[in-house]
Amino acid sequence: MVLGTKNYLRNDYEGTMTTERALFKVVGMYCTSCKSIVEKQLKDEKGVMKIDINNMTDSVIVNFDPSLITKDDIKNRLEKSGYHFVRVSQ
Secondary structure, eight states: OOOEEEOOOOSSSSSEEEEEEEEEEEEEEOSSSHHHHHHHHHHHOTTTTEEEEEEOOOOOOOOEEETOOHHHHHHHHHHTOOEEEEEEOO
């Protein structure tokens, strides 16, 4: 699900960069150590701007540059942590 797109201007980037947000539901993430394991999967991934993980709501929101990484790439990368992720759509 694309929650929104925004254009950002950055000093180290020529032109305008479009970012998107994707919401994923997580199965089996119960504690803060689980949160850390999931966060490590995307921490240094090219194109990922921000990761918001909430183990209380079993959700992960990722802000990313769609020209560098896709939602399916993000989901596949997240699943390397050992949890099952479902991209939420309306």
